[in-house]
Amino acid sequence: MTGSRRSPLFDVHVALGAKMVPFSGWEMPLAYPGGTLAEHLACRSESVVFDVSHLGTVRVSGPGAFEALQWAFSNDLNRIGPGRAQYTHLLDATDASVLDDIIVWWASEDRFDVMPNASNTSRVDKALSEAPTLPSIEDVTSTRAVLAVQGPEVRARLAAVSPEAAAVGRFRVARVEIAGCEVLVAGTGYTGEDGLEIAVEAAAASTIWDLIVEAGITPAGLGARDTLRLEAGLPLHGHELGAGVSPLQAGLGWVVRLDKGDFRGREALLAEQQAGPRRLLRGLLVEGRRPPREGQTVSSNGEEIGFISSGNFSPILERGIALAFLRPDIVPGDEVAIDVRGTEVAAVVTTPPFV
16 A cells, blocks of 8 residues: 555544555555444444545636636536535536546535545646636645534434534535534535535544544445445446446436536537436346356347446345346336346346435
């Protein structure tokens, strides 16, 4: 992991006995001593906290900020306003591939914190610098930590730390104070459960983390984050999104507002919409506990119809589940087969989420 970046909470994770692994150029906790399964179940039934500081933060502010974001990304900020968050896509101008999927936190009238995936921060910087307007664009990733608190009990437990933070609504954004430190809180997450994400100055990160854990919220790593997002049917860049994958293929057409005016990738997406996508993302419910894996082929009546983009064992359903790109004529309810190391495993096509 030589040369990898470290979260401000790296030493905290090591002290807790976390297994640290390389992830998109960072050293991040995969799991703590209790294991991924226990962390997954804690999120579904109680509450957990993830360190997601590997996500980028690109601060876009000043005159022209709104216009630059409108041009660079697919969704329409006119649908929200200051104090809100929005899920959006950065598209390739040529083929409408999803170069990144992003959450925008509209922090104040002329300040936006753009949250790209770990390895895509420079790509977002470049796209914004090519916008017709040129606002202030600053990568502030190294100055802060981001903690994701998730689960059905998380608001009740977080209220013991900060009632104001616990009260921030879904896809709302607010500045609050915790332990004398101003933090930015958004009602967002990546687990399918209710939850919040808290951006805090790097120097105060361990203090806020300790308060959250002392409130009874369980530390969880990237392993559980991945199984949780898969059960929730949420896409992962590099799997369900990326080169050659458009929002239409991924079933995320709602992230694109073709009527808002010009934006990167609009013409390419219009062309695909007219022709019809060549494949569609579906869910697969597998018979039995054997987990399907990325890259395995899917067939129907002996004919290959697609491939798995993400697969694993579902701790809640206690069976294998997968996301797969399939031919457009394959619909929910169809029975298919997955090639699992030379053995055909039966599955049923479904519409995510699984949980």
